[in-house]
Amino acid sequence: MLDRNMPVLDDIATGRCIDLLPLRVSGLSLTRNNEVLLRDINFEIDNAGITLIMGPNGAGKSILMRLLHGLDKPDSGLIEWGDKLSNQQPSQRQAMVFQKPVLLRRSAASNIDFAIRLNGPTNPKLCNDVLNIVGLSGMAKRPARSLSGGEQQRLALARALAVKPDILFLDEPTANLDPASTKIIEDIVLAQKQAGTKIIFVTHHIGQAQRIGDDVLFLNRGRLTEQSPAKAFLEKPNSQAARDYLAGNMVL
Numbered sequence: 001m002l003d004r005n006m007p008v009l010d011d012i013a014t015g016r017c018i019d020l021l022p023l024r025v026s027g028l029s030l031t032r033n034n035e036v037l038l039r040d041i042n043f044e045i046d047n048a049g050i051t052l053i054m055g056p057n058g059a060g061k062s063i064l065m066r067l068l069h070g071l072d073k074p075d076s077g078l079i080e081w082g083d084k085l086s087n088q089q090p091s092q093r094q095a096m097v098f099q100k101p102v103l104l105r106r107s108a109a110s111n112i113d114f115a116i117r118l119n120g121p122t123n124p125k126l127c128n129d130v131l132n133i134v135g136l137s138g139m140a141k142r143p144a145r146s147l148s149g150g151e152q153q154r155l156a157l158a159r160a161l162a163v164k165p166d167i168l169f170l171d172e173p174t175a176n177l178d179p180a181s182t183k184i185i186e187d188i189v190l191a192q193k194q195a196g197t198k199i200i201f202v203t204h205h206i207g208q209a210q211r212i213g214d215d216v217l218f219l220n221r222g223r224l225t226e227q228s229p230a231k232a233f234l235e236k237p238n239s240q241a242a243r244d245y246l247a248g249n250m251v252l
């Protein structure tokens with residue numbers, strides 16, 4: 001059961017993303033096995049809110065997140081965080097929740113402790129707090145891989161929160177969650193935003209996009225087709241591809 005009286009994130013979300021903005025992406029391209037996966041992506045994000053990445057399956061959303069997080073290198077193009085680049089090591093101030101969470105073969109709490117110890121000393125209180133926030137405090141000692149799919153996604157979010165990121169990448173973090181758990185994750189994400197964390201969030205859920213999105217990057221077949229404020233995008237997208245996507249039609 002999720003604890004509806006979960007603690008607020010005030011003592012956790014201390015991230016301040018402002019000096020990492022704007023995020024400027026220019027000429028980003030990636031080819032694998034002779035297939036162009038991302039083609040000349042250009043955009044700039046200067047808002048500290050929740051940027052959604054939307055688009056059909058296979059559009060390149062997860063690949064773009066991996067490049068932004070520095071996990072993969074593009075064939076060409078630039079990713080620049082903030083104006084004072086020489087002093088920045090943005091990847092150390094970021095965390096990512098993957099579409100398929102990768103959890104260590106140890107307890108739920110140890111998975112979080114492992115992430116905490118990458119940056120500093122062990123911190124059982126922080127570990128408990130983030131487990132509590134995602135509603136998993138009763139499962140701290142359970143082997144992480146024995147948790148259900150939705151519980152594993154929540155654990156992955158707790159692990160990301162534990163490193164107090166300034167930039168948080170979330171790749172379909174509620175894909176396996178029931179409605180109540182989805183609401184709690186959305187509330188956590190909104191609280192993180194209030195606390196100054198920049199969120200980049202992949203979703204296919206239009207209702208979710210309406211509830212939490214500030215702006216949208218729409219990808220189709222490896223191209224960035226639109227960048228718009230979320231409300232404008234959801235009400236009146238510019239491209240036929242986005243209109244088809246939002247209407248639930250196959251995107252050609």
Ligand SMILES: Nc1ncnc2c1ncn2[C@@H]1O[C@H](COP(=O)(O)OP(=O)(O)OP(=O)(O)O)[C@@H](O)[C@H]1O
Binds near residue numbers: 032033057060062
């Ligand atoms: N390492 C790789 N080598 C070759 N092709 C890849 C590789 N990784 C991903 N792809 C391909 O790149 C395309 C984009 O993949 P990606 O995972 O970014 O899609 P997505 O937009 O996140 O889709 P979904 O909504 O299904 O999660 C897909 O066609 C995928 O098969």
Ligand SMILES: [Mg+2]
Binds near residue numbers: 063
């Ligand atoms: Mg994906």
